[in-house]
Amino acid sequence: MHPAALSEALLASVQAVVGDRAEVAATDIVLERPRSREHGDWTTNAAMRLAKRVGMPPRDLAAQLQERIQAIPGVAGVEVAGPGFLNLRLDAAAAGELARTIVEAGGAYGRGDSMQGIQMNLEFVSANPTGPLHLGGTRWAAVGDSLARILESQGARVTREYYFNDHGAQIDRFARSLVAAWRGQPTPEDGYGGDYIADIAARVEAASEIDLLDLDDDALQEHFREHGVQLMFGEIKQSLADFGVVFDVFFHEHDVQANGDVERAIERLRERGHIFEQDGATWLRSTELGDDKDRVVVRSNGAPAYFSGDLAYYLNKRERGFEQCFIMLGADHHGYVGRMMAMCAAFGDEPHVNLELLIGQMVNLVRDGKPMRMSKRAGTIVTMEDLVEVVGVDAARYSLARSSVDTPLDIDLELLQKRSNDNPVFYVQYAHARTSAVARNASAAGVDRSAFDASTLDHETEAALLGALADFPRVLTQSAQLREPHRVARFAEELAGLYHRWYDACRVVPQGDDPIEDVNRSRLWLNDATGQVLRTALGTLGVSAPERM
Known part of the structure; x- marks a missing residue:
């Protein structure tokens, strides 16, 4: 018997027993698998959920339900257990019928409609284009794409989005590192090292249609920034595609800064009474919305603060029609939760509903029982390509997705290379x-x-x-x-x-x-x-x- 059919039969039985004493909805009938097979095929706490509404002890109500449920075709037995659980056992024919149901349903079996038509924006990976994807970004690629597929299995319309940060201090350091590599100079103290920097610098030079020696320092850095970021991001896109992750939208940070979204977001919040001026700066009054402090939106020198981009980007997503926005962030972003939820509330939305933040923990690669350290700047980064080269796409994706994201994860290379049941x-x-x-x-x-x-x-x-x-x-x-x-x-x-x-x-x-x-x-x-x-x-x-x- 298909679980959905059993749920419908249970609902009808419960409604018949309860009568007009209480209203019974489908959500009151929750079927679960017992922890032990000795307790039957299914268990439900329906009697415990309804007892107060009906006005009788849970076990007494369960006893009344027991006789009625026993009459459902395909139910071989019903037992009352504990404070009022009902344990159901199906006869072999009823249980076995599921095999034919699954084969005839094919890939549709298991899919549901609980999220039918909901527009969801899932932002994940979103690593800065300053180097190859490290294991943290690789974990988010595996988890994020899997989550998108699972949400889609329940009817949601999911847009996979990558926030492309092509501006800011990290990009400036990346550009300076490329220039230094092109000149044969040591990596800047705050720059990025590693062979990939020299490779990108050489490719920028090879593709340049101008003589780089004719450029002054500022022009040279801008040239390497523009073309280096483009090349690096191209590699990231290809790595993700090879990993089976294809994004629907690549959203550029520059867009929210250049098209007036920041100013529009601030004005929207000002109209809602959440913006104030102090010390020459513009602030979001976020403490009234659960944040630990108010946040600067525009600095006293007139430059937009980083948080202003978050405001504009969230408003942009909502205006694109996304009812639920998910952002997957690394372990070092726990401090973002308060301000981002305050921002959500400031726009009149419901925190943790219209906006969700998923915070992931670190990934450690283990070889010979010892962790391999990662540092993008030091050039000892372990990349997505490194992992895939050793264990393959399937093993990499599965191992990264099979553990809860809120726990640190050790990836054992030797184990994932084994063709045994231990893997x-x-x-x-x-x-x-x-x-x-x-x-x-x-x-x-x-x-x-x-x-x-x-x-x-x-x-x-x-x-x-x-x-x-x-x-x-x-x-x-x-x-x-x-x-x-x-x-x-x-x-x-x-x-x-x-x-x-x-x-x-x-x-x-x-x-x-x-x-x-x-x-x-x-x-x-x-x-x-x-x-x-x-x-x-x-x-x-x-x-x-x-x-x-």
């Missing part, structure tokens, strides 16, 4: 490859899906496998709601383990001269259903699902 991405991909091999062997032996008898899927490993498959829609929905792609990866690993145990216990192809029976055909449906869900799960992480390994 999580290999473990999951191998499970999918095995489903494909089983399907090929079944075809060669004459086993097809011409018949399906769900009641034959009664082995304990089949019950566990079907239970996990039934949970996939909930996992995708929860991953989208909580903005946690790692939940999909962990689900895929659990599903792979259950499939491998089923493979060892149940045969699709008969042994020897045994005849082909409906149990073999039904198991092929279950095999193919598992392959489909593994394929979808890996796809939401931007990881391939090989048919052979």
Whole structure:
């Protein structure tokens, strides 16, 4: 039985029992997988949620619901547990029917409509074009693109956006570093080192149609800034594309500074009463909106403060029609949360709803049990290309997305190079490859899906496998709601383990001269259903699902 069908049947049963004593909505019927299979296939706390409204103890209400739910076709048993939980057990036929549902639904299985039509802007990576992408940016590339895919699976319309910072002090230091490299001089004290600087400088010179020796210092720096940033950003774009991450929008910081967006944002906030003048500067009265201090928007010398760009950029996004704006930031940006949420509220929006900030933690690359240090300026940076070259795109993306972003992450190079069950991405991909091999062997032996008898899927490993498959829609929905792609990866690993145990216990192809029976055909449906869900799960992480390994 499909979880959605079971939820609808439960809702009808609960409404029938409660009657006019309370209003019951679909949101009151929450189905979850029990932590232990001994407690059944599904559990719900509906009685506990409704007890106060109905005016009776939760266990007493659960007892009334128990008899009604027991009559739902396909429900083999219902038990009242603890303070009022209802544990449901499905009969084999009802549980097994899910295999056919998944195969017939194909890639649509697991997808939902809880975010249907919502316009979302997801800004991630957005590294300054002063060098190759390091591991922090690489983690955001893997997590951000996976999150976009998961949100899209729930009906959201996601725009992947890269904020291109092509101005400011860091860009000036980058330009000075290029000039120094071109002149054969040491890297400036506050500049960027590394072989890539010399390479970019040489490419700028080779592409120049003017004699660089004719330029004075200011003109020379501007020339290297303009062309060096363009080349560096081109490399970043290519690295991301090779990593399977393609952005819909590259938004230039220069645009909000040059087209009047800053002035318009300040005027909008002034109209709302959040702007004031003091000491010759213009301020946002952000302390009234939860910030720890008021923020300068325009300095006393008339120059816009950095925060003014944030104001303009947020307003720009909202005026482009984005209802929800997500910004993924590095671990050193915790201090941004207060001011950015105050900004959101100042525009009349709801913090943490119209604007969300996701703060990620650092990534450490480990080799021989020792961390490899990174420093873009010192030239010892570990780049996206370095990681991909060693372990490949699939292993890199999967390993970066399978852990919660709010925890530091160690990437073990030796582990990710292993073709063994110790390597999580290999473990999951191998499970999918095995489903494909089983399907090929079944075809060669004459086993097809011409018949399906769900009641034959009664082995304990089949019950566990079907239970996990039934949970996939909930996992995708929860991953989208909580903005946690790692939940999909962990689900895929659990599903792979259950499939491998089923493979060892149940045969699709008969042994020897045994005849082909409906149990073999039904198991092929279950095999193919598992392959489909593994394929979808890996796809939401931007990881391939090989048919052979």
